[in-house]
Amino acid sequence: MRNIHTVVPACLANVTKAYDGNVVALREVSLDIHPGELTALLGPNGAGKTTAVKLLLGLAAPTSGIARVFNADPRDSANRARTGAMLQVARVPETLRVREHIDLFSAYYPDPLPREQVIAAAGLAGIESKKFGELSGGQKQRVLFALAICGNPDLLILDEPTVGLDVEARRALWTQIRGFVERGKSILLTTHYLEEADALADRVVVIDRGRIIAEGSPADIKAHAAGKRIRVRTRLTVAEVRALPQVTTATNGGASIEITTSSSDEVIRTLLSRDPSLADIEIHSAGLEEAFLAMTSGANK
Amino acid sequence: MNMLRIHLLEAKYEFLKVMRVPGFVVPTVLFPLIFYVFFGVALGHQRIPGSVMLGQYLIATYGTFGVIGVSLFGFGVYVAVERGQGWLQVKRTTPMPISAYFVAKMIMAMLFSAIILLGLFALGAVSGNGVIPIMALLKLMAVLIPGAITFCAAGLAVGYFAGPNSASGIVNLIYIPMSFLSGLWIPIWVLPRPIQTIALFLPGFHLSQIALGVIGAGRGGSMLSHVIFLIVATTIFLAIAYAGYRRDEGKMYG
Numbered sequence: 001m002r003n004i005h006t007v008v009p010a011c012l013a014n015v016t017k018a019y020d021g022n023v024v025a026l027r028e029v030s031l032d033i034h035p036g037e038l039t040a041l042l043g044p045n046g047a048g049k050t051t052a053v054k055l056l057l058g059l060a061a062p063t064s065g066i067a068r069v070f071n072a073d074p075r076d077s078a079n080r081a082r083t084g085a086m087l088q089v090a091r092v093p094e095t096l097r098v099r100e101h102i103d104l105f106s107a108y109y110p111d112p113l114p115r116e117q118v119i120a121a122a123g124l125a126g127i128e129s130k131k132f133g134e135l136s137g138g139q140k141q142r143v144l145f146a147l148a149i150c151g152n153p154d155l156l157i158l159d160e161p162t163v164g165l166d167v168e169a170r171r172a173l174w175t176q177i178r179g180f181v182e183r184g185k186s187i188l189l190t191t192h193y194l195e196e197a198d199a200l201a202d203r204v205v206v207i208d209r210g211r212i213i214a215e216g217s218p219a220d221i222k223a224h225a226a227g228k229r230i231r232v233r234t235r236l237t238v239a240e241v242r243a244l245p246q247v248t249t250a251t252n253g254g255a256s257i258e259i260t261t262s263s264s265d266e267v268i269r270t271l272l273s274r275d276p277s278l279a280d281i282e283i284h285s286a287g288l289e290e291a292f293l294a295m296t297s298g299a300n301k
Numbered sequence: 302m303n304m305l306r307i308h309l310l311e312a313k314y315e316f317l318k319v320m321r322v323p324g325f326v327v328p329t330v331l332f333p334l335i336f337y338v339f340f341g342v343a344l345g346h347q348r349i350p351g352s353v354m355l356g357q358y359l360i361a362t363y364g365t366f367g368v369i370g371v372s373l374f375g376f377g378v379y380v381a382v383e384r385g386q387g388w389l390q391v392k393r394t395t396p397m398p399i400s401a402y403f404v405a406k407m408i409m410a411m412l413f414s415a416i417i418l419l420g421l422f423a424l425g426a427v428s429g430n431g432v433i434p435i436m437a438l439l440k441l442m443a444v445l446i447p448g449a450i451t452f453c454a455a456g457l458a459v460g461y462f463a464g465p466n467s468a469s470g471i472v473n474l475i476y477i478p479m480s481f482l483s484g485l486w487i488p489i490w491v492l493p494r495p496i497q498t499i500a501l502f503l504p505g506f507h508l509s510q511i512a513l514g515v516i517g518a519g520r521g522g523s524m525l526s527h528v529i530f531l532i533v534a535t536t537i538f539l540a541i542a543y544a545g546y547r548r549d550e551g552k553m554y555g
Contacts, residue, residue, distance in 0.1 A: 019552075020552070057394045058394075059390055059393065059394065077396055080394065080395060080396040081396045083394065084394075085391070085394040087387060087390060087391050087394070088387070089386065089387035089388055089390070089391050090386035090387050091382065091386040091387070091388060091465075092388055092391075093318050093383075093388065095317070095318050095319075095321035095322055096314060096317065096318050100314055100317065103310070103314075104310055104311065104314050105395060107306060107307050107310050108307060108395040108396050108397045109395070109396060110303075110396075131321075144391075147391070151395070151396075
């Protein structure tokens with residue numbers, strides 16, 4: 001068997017990272033990337049995702065704790081050859097063509113993928129001769145993805161690969177990422193979209209304010225985040241609504257009442273039976289922020 | 302050999318990258334040629350007493366001006382932008398040897414230097430006011446192209462301290478006054494005495510004196526003193542750049 005399946009591709013062990021202004025980006029974080037799996041590091045902006053990525057890529061060193069890639073220092077040159085990365089980059093040289101960017105990056109690696117394969121895997125067919133500056137947002141992200149995979153890495157680290165993309169471009173990139181998972185590669189992907197973690201990950205690690213607050217399969221995490229927010233106009237008082245089964249919270253929102261619940265269907269049925277004049281019903285999925293709040297408050301209890 | 306291939310490919314794409322940016326090519330390559338047309342072609346038929354024709358003299362000084370420009374901009378602006386906007390970090394996640402990044406920029410600056418010198422040579426020859434022998438052109442290349450190293454080092458120092466948006470302004474603030482005060486636009490002996498004294502402390506002056514020396518238009522001073530000045534200046538610039546590099550690393554690894 002190839003040893004990528006026996007060695008842990010990447011891990012952080014008890015890592016704390018403080019930047020010089022005493023900003024603590026990570027607090028005693030332990031994170032394992034399992035071989036052959038896609039691990040999603042899910043969290044809101046500023047949670048410490050990019051810091052975790054930088055530590056695993058050897059672009060930063062932990063203040064305390066250990067970052068290891070293939071059981072060695074992430075800065076090891078052998079590790080650089082086995083790891084591909086897609087970072088959030090403000091600006092990429094715009095006057096080089098897609099093909100030229102890929103040719104140059106491929107030359108860095110001892111055993112690169114053939115160019116045609118990279119272009120197919122990143123969905124770049126037909127735009128190889130365009131200059132980077134002429135591409136759409138989605139195409140630019142796919143080029144950065146191509147640069148991450150062109151060395152045929154065993155470990156792929158993608159930092160918010162679909163941020164700022166529209167739904168179509170996001171789904172296209174998901175398809176490319178899935179293709180790479182199917183080749184048995186290990187992937188760490190950071191995202192602040194629960195939907196993205198759900199669509200791609202074998203395992204989700206939730207991070208908030210520098211701490212890991214939950215870890216599990218996408219189904220586990222979704223169960224935490226499955227709450228709904230309802231807004232209705234009703235004759236019932238806030239206190240009456242709050243007393244109903246399945247209602248987590250109820251607050252007065254001007255002319256209407258705002259309710260959070262784990263089962264919107266049941267709450268709506270009950271409300272209608274109590275108040276046939278119920279009006280202006282709005283139901284929203286609780287955002288990830290609410291899910292994080294639920295998880296953190298759960299952790300504090 | 303693979304390492305050699307990486308360095309050459311990096312240099313090739315560095316050259317293509319900047320060649321396609323008019324904002325780089327126009328000020329660094331075209332300005333020396335345009336200035337030469339204004340002064341070298343228009344006034345070049347005058348003979349400098351006891352020396353060469355003005356048109357020949359100005360090939361050396363505008364050549365120096367051009368070499369300094371591509372080196373300062375190629376390093377100062379691009380290192381600041383690529384470092385400050387994340388591209389250098391992307392490259393550092395790859396197995397690219399960091400030397401390839403710097404060597405590529407140096408080769409790029411030297412190629413553009415050669416192009417500028419060929420352009421000046423052609424303008425001088427076509428106008429008839431600045432004809433220099435091929436041998437003189439080769440000698441100019443032999444001193445000015447290695448001379449680019451000093452200004453690559455100066456650019457690197459700027460690139461490691463300047464922000465991505467301010468780098469271009471800072472480079473211009475160094476490039477334009479230093480070129481004038483070094484006597485690269487108007488011959489040094491035409492400039493007032495105080496400026497001639499200031500020039501003694503500017504690397505642009507010393508490189509231009511070496512260039513003028515090889516075409517027989519020098520002031521007769523010791524070539525070695527100019528070379529030593531440039532070596533010392535290069536060392537200082539590299540030390541500043543290294544301090545900036547350490548500062549960056551400290552931010553990342555501290």
